Amino acid sequence: SDVCSSDLIIFSKMKKIKYSIFIIVGLLYMCSYRVITHMGAKDISLLSIYAPNDTVIFMNTTTKETDTMFVVDKDIYNSLWPFIRSEASAEYYAGGYIEYVIKHKDASIRGTYIITKTEQSEPVKQSFVFGNRYCINEYSLSQKDYTIFKKMGREIKECLLINSKNSILGKLEEPDSVEQFVWSKELGLLYYQYMNGAEYYLYKK
Numbered sequence: 553s554d555v556c557s558s559d560l561i562i563f564s565k566m567k568k569i570k571y572s573i574f575i576i577v578g579l580l581y582m583c584s585y586r587v588i589t590h591m592g593a594k595d596i597s598l599l600s601i602y603a604p605n606d607t608v609i610f611m612n613t614t615t616k617e618t619d620t621m622f623v624v625d626k627d628i629y630n631s632l633w634p635f636i637r638s639e640a641s642a643e644y645y646a647g648g649y650i651e652y653v654i655k656h657k658d659a660s661i662r663g664t665y666i667i668t669k670t671e672q673s674e675p676v677k678q679s680f681v682f683g684n685r686y687c688i689n690e691y692s693l694s695q696k697d698y699t700i701f702k703k704m705g706r707e708i709k710e711c712l713l714i715n716s717k718n719s720i721l722g723k724l725e726e727p728d729s730v731e732q733f734v735w736s737k738e739l740g741l742l743y744y745q746y747m748n749g750a751e752y753y754l755y756k757k
Contacts, residue, residue: 601740611755684722710737
């Protein structure tokens, strides 16, 4: 009798433990990401071109006027085990961004470079916001967008040319809106042209 009672108590405790485990697993499943990607060193290196508080000078070779870029923020999200999600999305895409401001005369033009790892087996997608010109990752950058930068005696490989073919211009068009720009994998922003035709080149980094 005592033995049977003891067995029943043990059995009851085991059932409670199993139920607790099922509940915990269920809650973890509900709170966990369904898709998780992770960036390797090669992906992360794309963000190594700038650090917060960096200052970069660009020059108009015709007028000798200069613009100044200030790097204001940088972040990388690349958690190995992002089990518990804090937002509504069921996907965790590794990535990162660099935010900067370019001082052009009396204007301040904000820019953001964004990388997103949407497929583990594929390279990161690159997105750009430069003033009111947008090149988001829905506009897939393909091999035709890569170019060799050949200006001012420079020849730099692995550059992206962002223009009207692979980006859009916001509705509000201003004189300091950006017509096109070149972004280098190694050096970052190399060149940009305003809508009024003024061209600025990397002068000092």
